[in-house]
Amino acid sequence: DAGITQSPRHKVTETGTPVTLRCHQTENHRYMYWYRQDPGHGLRLIHYSYGVKDTDKGEVSDGYSVSRSKTEDFLLTLESATSSQTSVYFCAISETGARGNTIYFGEGSWLTVV
Amino acid sequence: GNSVTQMEGPVTLSEEAFLTINCTYTATGYPSLFWYVQYPGEGLQLLLKATKADDKGSNKGFEATYRKETTSFHLEKGSVQVSDSAVYFCALTPNSGGGADGLTFGKGTHLIIQP
Numbered sequence: 651d652a653g654i655t656q657s658p659r660h661k662v663t664e665t666g667t668p669v670t671l672r673c674h675q676t677e678n679h680r681y682m683y684w685y686r687q688d689p690g691h692g693l694r695l696i697h698y699s700y701g702v703k704d705t706d707k708g709e710v711s712d713g714y715s716v717s718r719s720k721t722e723d724f725l726l727t728l729e730s731a732t733s734s735q736t737s738v739y740f741c742a743i744s745e746t747g748a749r750g751n752t753i754y755f756g757e758g759s760w761l762t763v764v
Numbered sequence: 765g766n767s768v769t770q771m772e773g774p775v776t777l778s779e780e781a782f783l784t785i786n787c788t789y790t791a792t793g794y795p796s797l798f799w800y801v802q803y804p805g806e807g808l809q810l811l812l813k814a815t816k817a818d819d820k821g822s823n824k825g826f827e828a829t830y831r832k833e834t835t836s837f838h839l840e841k842g843s844v845q846v847s848d849s850a851v852y853f854c855a856l857t858p859n860s861g862g863g864a865d866g867l868t869f870g871k872g873t874h875l876i877i878q879p
Contacts (some may be wrong), residue, residue, distance in 0.1 A: 683866050692853065692871040694809075697766060708866065740867070749815045750796045751857055753867050756806040 654676045654756035656741050662762045664670040672716035673741030673761050675721075681684045682724040683708075683753070684716065686737040693740065699724055769869035772855045778878055779836045785873045787854035789827075790835065795856040797830055797837040798867070802851045811839075811852070845852075849877045853859040 653676035663669050668680060675680060684696040685708075689695030696718040705716050715727045730733055741756040770787045777783060789797065796815045800808040812821030817832035828839045837854060854870040 681866075685866075690871065692869040693867070694869075695866045698866055744866075749813075752796075752798075752810065752813060752859065754810060755800075755808040 654741055654743060654754065656739075656756040656759045657759065658759060660760045660764060665732060666730050669731050669760070669761065670762075671726045671741075673724045673726070673738055673756060675724075675743050676698055676708055677743070677745075679743040679745060680721075681751075682718065683726060683742040683744070684726045685740045685755075686710065686713075686722070687740060687758075688737050696726065696739075730759075731761075733747050733763050735761065736763045737761060766795070766856060766858065766868040768854050768868055769823065769855055770871040770874050772851075772871055774874040774876050776876045777844055777879060779846055780843045781874070781877075783839070783844045783848075785839040785852055785875070787837045787839065788835055789837065789854075791856055791868075793858060794832075795832070795858050797828070798855045798857070799828055799839050800835070800853040800872075801852065801857060802872070804850070808813050808853065829876060844875075844877050846877045846879055849875055851875070 655674045657672045683698040685693040687693045694710045699718040707711050707759045717725045739759045742753050744751045765789045770822040798813045799811040801811045802808050812823045814821040814830035819830045826841045828837050851872045851874050853872045857867050
């Protein structure tokens with residue numbers, strides 16, 4: 651258990667509304683990530699963070715923004731949700747050890763945009 | 765760039781059969797390699813990992829060996845159970861960059877085990 655909590659776990663929202671997903675970690679890891687999972691695409695990186703207020707784009711960042719004002723929280727915001735953003739969103743952290751980095755995932759947030 | 769290729773399936777086997785799920789990768793340098801498992805409605809769980817050539821990762825009866833000469837990390841299990849039914853993802857992360865690159869995933873292999 652890597653101490654990752656995502657909220658909400660399930661959400662249905664309307665097209666054009668803003669949505670924020672929250673990822674909370676309890677173990678002070680430096681790197682945090684947001685991925686989305688879609689059939690036929692596997693998991694794709696949206697954004698990641700390497701410290702408080704330090705974030706960068708991933709492979710599929712268009713339409714998403716992130717913020718990290720505290721080490722333990724990493725927020726993903728859809729400013730104006732679209733149907734193409736219906737997906738399962740996973741937060742992850744990177745644990746650095748003697749044998750390299752290992753990435754652990756939260757339980758996921760199922761988002762439906764109608 | 766980095767990439768991971770794995771058979772997508774679905775792969776359907778009978779209980780107690782031998783399992784192999786192929787995974788090959790393209791990466792510069794010496795990446796770490798992982799297998800994750802996702803049960804229906806759940807998140808991704810780390811199944812096993814290997815960080816250098818010829819390392820063997822193992823967990824819950826599953827094994828995979830890091831083969832640099834063939835750029836492969838095939839997942840094997842000698843006798844599968846119905847409870848192994850899940851989606852399996854092969855992934856890699858570079859060992860440079862301190863974590864900035866995250867993981868590069870294959871598209872996942874859906875495994876179905878029939879009683």
